[in-house]
Amino acid sequence: MSDSSxxxxxxxxxxxxxxxxxNRNNLLCHCQVCDREWVSSRPEPCSCGSRQVESIACWQFPDG
Structure with a gap:
């Protein structure tokens, strides 16, 4: 293991x-009210009007 310095x-x-x-271009958004999921370039409210949306950077998910 290399030294971080x-x-x-x-x-x-x-x-x-x-x-x-x-992060800017690939956010997985999940509405905690209606359970809808979508990918967006920024955190945003759900089409159902809810602002109870969890946003997670897509790069955190493994390919496959």
């Missing part, structure tokens, strides 16, 4: 920017 700060910034981009 050996990671280049520019590499860390690049990695963080990629995660931020993934």
């Amino acid at each position: 050996s990671i280049d700060p520019e590499e860390i910034r690049t990695w963080q920017a990629k995660i931020q981009q993934a």
Whole structure:
């Protein structure tokens, strides 16, 4: 296992920017009222009007 201090700060910034981009464009939204699910580029209310929506970044889910 490598020491985290050996990671280049520019590499860390690049990695963080990629995660931020993934978060901006791929949020799995789930309405806790009507159970509807959709993918959005930002947290938003459900089409049923509920604001009780959970948003999770899609990159957190494994492919497959």
